[in-house]
Each structure stands twice: as structure tokens, then as C-alpha cells.
Amino acid sequence: MRRKESGEKMKCRVAGLFAVVLISLAVLGFSYAWWTETLTISGSVATGELDVGFANNATQCSEYITCKAILVDTDNDGDYDKIDVTVNNAYPCGWCNVTFDIKNLGTIPAKIGTPILEFNDTALSVSLTDASGGSIVGKVIDVNGSLSCKLAIHVKEAAEENKSYSVTVTIPVKQFNAP
Ligand SMILES: [Ca+2]
Ligand SMILES: [Ca+2]
Numbered sequence: 100m101r102r103k104e105s106g107e108k109m110k111c112r113v114a115g116l117f118a119v120v121l122i123s124l125a126v127l128g129f130s131y132a133w134w135t136e137t138l139t140i141s142g143s144v145a146t147g148e149l150d151v152g153f154a155n156n157a158t159q160c161s162e163y164i165t166c167k168a169i170l171v172d173t174d175n176d177g178d179y180d181k182i183d184v185t186v187n188n189a190y191p192c193g194w195c196n197v198t199f200d201i202k203n204l205g206t207i208p209a210k211i212g213t214p215i216l217e218f219n220d221t222a223l224s225v226s227l228t229d230a231s232g233g234s235i236v237g238k239v240i241d242v243n244g245s246l247s248c249k250l251a252i253h254v255k256e257a258a259e260e261n262k263s264y265s266v267t268v269t270i271p272v273k274q275f276n277a278p
Contacts, residue, residue: 149272149273150205152180156168156198157199158196160186161192164187165186168197171183189254190258195251196252201272202243203245206242207275208240208242208274209272209275210272213236214236216266222257225250225251225268228248229246252266
């Protein structure tokens with residue numbers, strides 16, 4: 100019985116306290132609300148890199164011509180983005196082939212665009228193909244993969260003696276899914 104009494108006393112006290120709390124909350128302007136919880140998604144997107152370079156350069160030329168191809172790292176990023184080709188003692192019907200690989204050094208596949216070949220077409224004919232003579236335009240090089248290419252320089256009969264003819268080849272490369 101005593102226990103029950105004290106239990107009831109407690110209930111009263113609790114009820115009293117509750118009432119006080121209620122009043123004070125009301126005074127402070129609080130109102131009751133349903134419990135709520137919020138879920139959050141936080142994301143980060145890191146991009147990859149499109150990077151290609153030259154490798155495995157070699158030259159071959161007709162007799163009496165000397166030819167060399169040197170790889171150059173113009174932007175000092177550790178890979179070769181330029182080939183300097185020097186052909187000496189050329190003559191009409193002489194030729195020089197430069198073979199090389201275009202390597203994909205990036206993290207996404209690379210697609211070869213349309214190369215721009217600039218040269219004096221009265222004195223020279225120049226072509227850039229894959230190793231077997233096919234077009235490289237639109238070829239996709241997988242990550243860590245490579246494409247074997249051949250730059251063929253042929254000297255025409257109209258070439259003059261003791262002259263220097265320049266050849267510039269620009270190969271645009273884009274991400275694999277670019278049009
Ligand atoms: Ca590079
Ligand atoms: Ca470089």
C-alpha cells in the first residue's frame with residue numbers, strides 16, 4: 100500500500116512538473132511537432148585526362164639520303180608531343196619514311212582527328228597513314244594502347260637543288276566520344 104501511495108505521489112509530482120514545463124514552453128513560444136530526420140547525399144566528381152604521346156620512332160630512306168627523327172617533350176610533362184624530322188641530301192624520287200606510335204597515356208580512350216599536313220606540294224608529296232597505309236582518321240586508341248603510324252615523304256622531280264623544304268604535320272586528338 101505504501102508503495103502504491105508513493106507511486107501515486109510520484110505521478111502527481113511528474114504531472115505537476117509536466118504542467119510547469121508545458122506552461123513555460125507556451126510562454127517561450129514553443130510548439131509541438133512530429134519527429135523528423137533528414138538524409139543527405141554528398142558527391143564529388145573527379146575528371147580524367149586526355150593525353151597522348153609519340154613513341155618508338157624510326158626512320159628509313161632511299162640511298163644517299165640521311166634521315167633522323169627526334170622525339171621532343173615541349174611541355175615538360177614527361178612524354179613526347181613533337182617529332183623533329185631532319186632529312187638531308189634529298190633528291191628527286193628520293194624518299195623518307197618515319198614510323199612511330201601514338202600512345203594513349205591518359206585515362207580515357209583517344210580518337211584521332213583529321214591531320215593537317217603543310218608542305219610545298221610542288222617539291223614534295225607527304226602522307227600520314229597507319230602502318231599498313233590506311234587512314235588514321237577516326238581511329239580510337241584505348242587507354243595504354245597505341246597506334247602505329249607512318250609519315251611518308253617523297254621528293255618530286257620539281258624539287259630544286261640546295262634548298263630546304265619544311266614539312267609540318269599537326270595531328271588533332273580528341274576524346275573518344277567526340278564527333
Ligand atoms: Ca602529354
Ligand atoms: Ca610532353
